[in-house]
Amino acid sequence: PTTEPQSGSGHELVVVANRLPVDARTLPDGATEWVTSPGGLVTAMESVMRTVDSGAWVGWAGSPGEAPEPFEADGMHLYPVALEQEDVEKYYEGFSNATLWPLYHDVIVDPVFHRTWWDSYVSTNRRFAQAAAPVTSRRGVVWVHDYQLQLVPEMIRAARPDVRIGFFNHIPFPPVELFSQLPKRNQILRGLLGSDVVGFQRESDSLNFLASVRKLLGYHVEGHVITVPGIGSAPAREVVAKTFPISIDSAAVSALTEDQDVIERTAQLRRDLGNPKKIVLGVDRLDYTKGIRHRLKAWQELLNDGSVDPHETVMIQVATPSRERVEAYRQLRDEVELTVGRINGDFAPIGRPAVSYQHRSFDRRDMTALFMAADVVLVTALRDGMNLVAKEYVASRPDLRGVLVLSEFAGAADELRAAVLVNPHDIDELKAATLRALAMPEEDQEEAMRSLRRQVMDNDVQAWAHSFLDELEQSGKPQDDAPAV
Numbered sequence: 001p002t003t004e005p006q007s008g009s010g011h012e013l014v015v016v017a018n019r020l021p022v023d024a025r026t027l028p029d030g031a032t033e034w035v036t037s038p039g040g041l042v043t044a045m046e047s048v049m050r051t052v053d054s055g056a057w058v059g060w061a062g063s064p065g066e067a068p069e070p071f072e073a074d075g076m077h078l079y080p081v082a083l084e085q086e087d088v089e090k091y092y093e094g095f096s097n098a099t100l101w102p103l104y105h106d107v108i109v110d111p112v113f114h115r116t117w118w119d120s121y122v123s124t125n126r127r128f129a130q131a132a133a134p135v136t137s138r139r140g141v142v143w144v145h146d147y148q149l150q151l152v153p154e155m156i157r158a159a160r161p162d163v164r165i166g167f168f169n170h171i172p173f174p175p176v177e178l179f180s181q182l183p184k185r186n187q188i189l190r191g192l193l194g195s196d197v198v199g200f201q202r203e204s205d206s207l208n209f210l211a212s213v214r215k216l217l218g219y220h221v222e223g224h225v226i227t228v229p230g231i232g233s234a235p236a237r238e239v240v241a242k243t244f245p246i247s248i249d250s251a252a253v254s255a256l257t258e259d260q261d262v263i264e265r266t267a268q269l270r271r272d273l274g275n276p277k278k279i280v281l282g283v284d285r286l287d288y289t290k291g292i293r294h295r296l297k298a299w300q301e302l303l304n305d306g307s308v309d310p311h312e313t314v315m316i317q318v319a320t321p322s323r324e325r326v327e328a329y330r331q332l333r334d335e336v337e338l339t340v341g342r343i344n345g346d347f348a349p350i351g352r353p354a355v356s357y358q359h360r361s362f363d364r365r366d367m368t369a370l371f372m373a374a375d376v377v378l379v380t381a382l383r384d385g386m387n388l389v390a391k392e393y394v395a396s397r398p399d400l401r402g403v404l405v406l407s408e409f410a411g412a413a414d415e416l417r418a419a420v421l422v423n424p425h426d427i428d429e430l431k432a433a434t435l436r437a438l439a440m441p442e443e444d445q446e447e448a449m450r451s452l453r454r455q456v457m458d459n460d461v462q463a464w465a466h467s468f469l470d471e472l473e474q475s476g477k478p479q480d481d482a483p484a485v
């Protein structure tokens with residue numbers, strides 16, 4: 001059966017991602033509530049798609065079972081893909097988040113592999129490809145996102161040789177020595193090479209990918225261009241693998257800081273915490289890659305040795321619930337909550353926390369108020385594709401106040417050179433950086449923040465999307481002999 005759309009139908013730009021921009025939640029009365037999905041991918045792509053006329057987004061609605069019918073939201077056409085409970089366990093929690101995620105993040109925890117997880121990864125990727133192929137217009141563009149869907153480009157190419165296919169990896173791509181451990185590694189590379197352009201966050205990720213293609217598949221690589229040999233009589237194709245550091249809707253975040261309601265929420269937040277002299281903030285999904293344990297250890301030691309006075313300084317740790325049925329995430333939550341309890345038991349004055357721990361989601365306004373209230377933001381990821389929180393903090397400080405402490409293992413460290421850069425594995429360095437940030441004179445804060453803002457305000461997510469799509473436009477050569485619709 002043909003997967004091509006009827007003449008004149010289909011969307012010119014189709015985004016394919018594991019999650020839709022909104023998650024369906026069933027309320028106690030059986031009604032469905034739609035809430036923004038977690039993670040940086042959605043933050044970034046949602047604002048890109050808002051500027052695209054009649055774009056489509058293919059993804060999972062966040063709960064197992066039947067998929068809702070396609071629907072429209074904010075001018076976007078959403079095509080839900082169904083994941084059965086077994087797919088959620090094997091494709092999403094298993095191969096995506098217990099095999100690929102730890103392996104691609106430098107094996108901070110041990111990757112687990114089961115062959116049945118791989119089978120589910122293949123069949124689920126096929127389901128996403130089958131949902132995207134028929135809704136893409138003739139010679140349209142399909143933009144596939146992230147590690148959960150690395151086989152989708154090749155599957156779409158097989159069904160729709162007329163379309164251009166881009167893939168963007170939001171997380172790191174590991175060095176070839178680590179990637180080589182992955183069972184089915186060559187199938188993953190071939191899946192990705194179904195694309196015309198494969199994009200990465202950092203130059204080191206692009207280089208790691210190119211090295212893996214050269215070493216494991218033996219394909220010719222020149223600069224950023226890979227020659228993929230054709231099968232049988234099919235001609236060879238060229239695939240570009242390049243670096244496109246993702247960003248945020250910087251102007252929209254910055255504009256929120258002028259909103260009277262957000263300004264009032266910022267003041268209220270400080271009052272609620274007892275008007276401390278300084279507020280230190282961490283905002284992360286509750287994920288072992290984010291270095292939350294290292295951060296809390298450093299904070300605990302600073303309180304313990306008296307370098308920080310809990311009557312004057314409060315830490316807020318926002319930890320969004322994430323992947324709660326995956327073992328490493330359960331353990332992390334237990335450890336973080338135990339440590340927060342100990343810190344508060346040992347150091348919190350009556351009526352005020354030493355660490356205010358928030359295990360839930362906040363709306364954009366509250367998030368901006370948190371950034372505006374924070375004197376120091378700690379981004380201490382042990383490994384992170386980009387880390388949009390770092391950029392959101394900078395965009396939230398047009399007043400040029402506040403200090404960003406940033407791990408050199410976050411992609412953002414390649415661009416945000418004026419931050420206080422740290423190796424979060426070194427607890428002494430982390431403590432010293434936190435103290436330096438807390439004591440930084442206002443002139444120095446202003447100088448650093450001005451430089452950071454130049455970077456973030458000039459390089460926003462719209463510019464990122466344009467540069468990726470421009471590259472795709474130039475490099476993709478849809479097959480001219482592809483069947484006409």
Ligand code: ADP
Pocket residue numbers: 038039040041043283284285318319320360361362363367386387388389390392
């Ligand atoms: P990741 O994609 O790994 O989650 P990023 O830092 O790139 O990490 O993106 C996280 C995004 O999620 C940011 O836009 C951040 O503001 C948002 N976010 C994080 N925690 C929360 C929360 N508790 N409530 C609402 N949004 C959150």
Ligand code: F6P
Pocket residue numbers: 018019038039040041042146147170171322323385
């Ligand atoms: O790139 C980061 C990312 O893994 C996205 O792919 C994902 O949507 C987000 O973080 C949140 O994770 P999850 O979808 O597993 O809740």
